[in-house]
Amino acid sequence: MTRDEQFTDFASAAMPVLWRTAYLLTGDPGRAEDLVQQALLRTYLAWSRVRVDDATAYARRVLVNAHTDGWRRTRREDLVDDVPEPPGPPDEPALAALVDRETVLPALALLTDRERAVVVLRYFAQLSEREIADELGVAAGTVKSTASRALRRMRAALTEHAPTTNGGTR
Amino acid sequence: MSADLHERLHEAMVTAEIPSYDDRLVGAAALAGRRAHRRRRLGAAAAATAVAAAVVTATLLEPPAAPSEVVPVPAAPGPSTTALGTPVDAGLTVSGVPVVLRLHEWPDGSSDLTIGVDGRVPSGADALAPTSLSSTVAEPRGWAVASVTTPDLSTTGTVLVFGYLFESRGVRVVVDGESWRPGSDFTVVDGGGQTSPPGGPFMFALAVDVPALRGLDPRDPRIGEAVGVQRRSEDGSWVEVPRR
Numbered sequence: 001m002t003r004d005e006q007f008t009d010f011a012s013a014a015m016p017v018l019w020r021t022a023y024l025l026t027g028d029p030g031r032a033e034d035l036v037q038q039a040l041l042r043t044y045l046a047w048s049r050v051r052v053d054d055a056t057a058y059a060r061r062v063l064v065n066a067h068t069d070g071w072r073r074t075r076r077e078d079l080v081d082d083v084p085e086p087p088g089p090p091d092e093p094a095l096a097a098l099v100d101r102e103t104v105l106p107a108l109a110l111l112t113d114r115e116r117a118v119v120v121l122r123y124f125a126q127l128s129e130r131e132i133a134d135e136l137g138v139a140a141g142t143v144k145s146t147a148s149r150a151l152r153r154m155r156a157a158l159t160e161h162a163p164t165t166n167g168g169t170r
Numbered sequence: 171m172s173a174d175l176h177e178r179l180h181e182a183m184v185t186a187e188i189p190s191y192d193d194r195l196v197g198a199a200a201l202a203g204r205r206a207h208r209r210r211r212l213g214a215a216a217a218a219t220a221v222a223a224a225v226v227t228a229t230l231l232e233p234p235a236a237p238s239e240v241v242p243v244p245a246a247p248g249p250s251t252t253a254l255g256t257p258v259d260a261g262l263t264v265s266g267v268p269v270v271l272r273l274h275e276w277p278d279g280s281s282d283l284t285i286g287v288d289g290r291v292p293s294g295a296d297a298l299a300p301t302s303l304s305s306t307v308a309e310p311r312g313w314a315v316a317s318v319t320t321p322d323l324s325t326t327g328t329v330l331v332f333g334y335l336f337e338s339r340g341v342r343v344v345v346d347g348e349s350w351r352p353g354s355d356f357t358v359v360d361g362g363g364q365t366s367p368p369g370g371p372f373m374f375a376l377a378v379d380v381p382a383l384r385g386l387d388p389r390d391p392r393i394g395e396a397v398g399v400q401r402r403s404e405d406g407s408w409v410e411v412p413r414r
Contacts, residue, residue: 020183020184023189024183029189032191036191099178100178101185101186101187102186104179119179123176124183126180
């Protein structure tokens with residue numbers, strides 16, 4: 001099997017998960033296409049040193065890094081007077097009751113790029129906090145606190161937009 | 171983290187409805203990779219440039235009702251072999267303006283397709299020659315097919331597609347109505363396009379290897395019946411571009 005045939009087989013098999021990862025990270029088909037394209041291209045160029053059984057993980061790392069590079073370049077800090085979210089752990093049962101395939105994308109859209117990346121890698125790619133820290137180049141503690149903050153914000157957003165009963169909001 | 175929340179989040183992200191991906195990405199990445207490989211050896215453009223050139227995108231309006239006159243002309247023999255490969259030309263006229271499509275096949279098997287208009291010789295880069303086409307052709311829209319007839323390429327069934335549109339959101343080649351996907355019995359060799367001059371038509375060229383068309387005369391109507399072009403519409407669907 002030639003290099004191109006091997007790569008085409010790999011890319012065809014890996015595309016669904018790479019595409020979904022990219023879309024969950026960005027929420028934008030155009031940006032997701034760019035990320036997948038970059039991931040596939042760099043994987044192709046590194047094909048001789050990528051182990052076939054690890055190629056999907058390699059491509060995902062490339063994809064996440066390309067995404068991270070993008071938001072690092074454009075990151076801006078805005079100082080505010082009030083802390084945007086109250087401290088404390090996320091209300092996990094409440095979030096579990098609210099999140100589903102219909103609500104997850106709008107909830108992800110409200111997160112920052114880093115929060116979104118952590119949530120997607122943790123709960124879609126099912127990486128450990130240590131693995132996420134390695135992929136994003138941050139401390140494991142940062143992953144933990146970012147995930148906690150992201151889940152709080154998701155719950156707050158879903159609670160706010162939850163269906164109402166008897167005119168009241170849950 | 172409760173197992174329940176973890177499971178709910180994972181399930182939600184796995185099953186959430188998202189747009190379908192485009193199979194072209196696989197082919198475009200492989201194509202860009204091959205080109206980047208070759209260019210690295212030549213010490214030229216970076217991979218990102220190759221990626222940009224691999225997928226043809228731009229913006230586009232509706233094609234016109236009135237067809238432009240497009241007349242295929244016999245392909246000219248290619249210039250002499252260069253150190254890097256053998257360029258091969260195919261020609262056609264668009265409302266009297268001569269257009270030359272030149273396919274360079276490199277020793278490593280990759281290819282580059284360039285366009286020359288109104289007597290200009292296609293350059294070695296992917297750039298199109300800014301041209302009198304937009305000023306000469308009143309309504310420069312539609313597309314035409316030309317095929318390469320030189321002996322070496324006639325054995326591969328390479329068909330060159332030239333087209334011009336306004337405000338393209340993307341174009342793709344189809345064979346027997348199907349776009350490329352893994353396992354297809356045709357290969358998109360190269361593609362590129364450019365709006366030139368600014369505000370003018372978007373001109374594009376695509377080279378596709380169709381083994382089933384191998385050896386046909388360039389005027390054979392089966393070429394035009396088999397090979398087509400689709401453009402992406404406003405709602406994201408692909409619609410046939412009328413052939414001129």
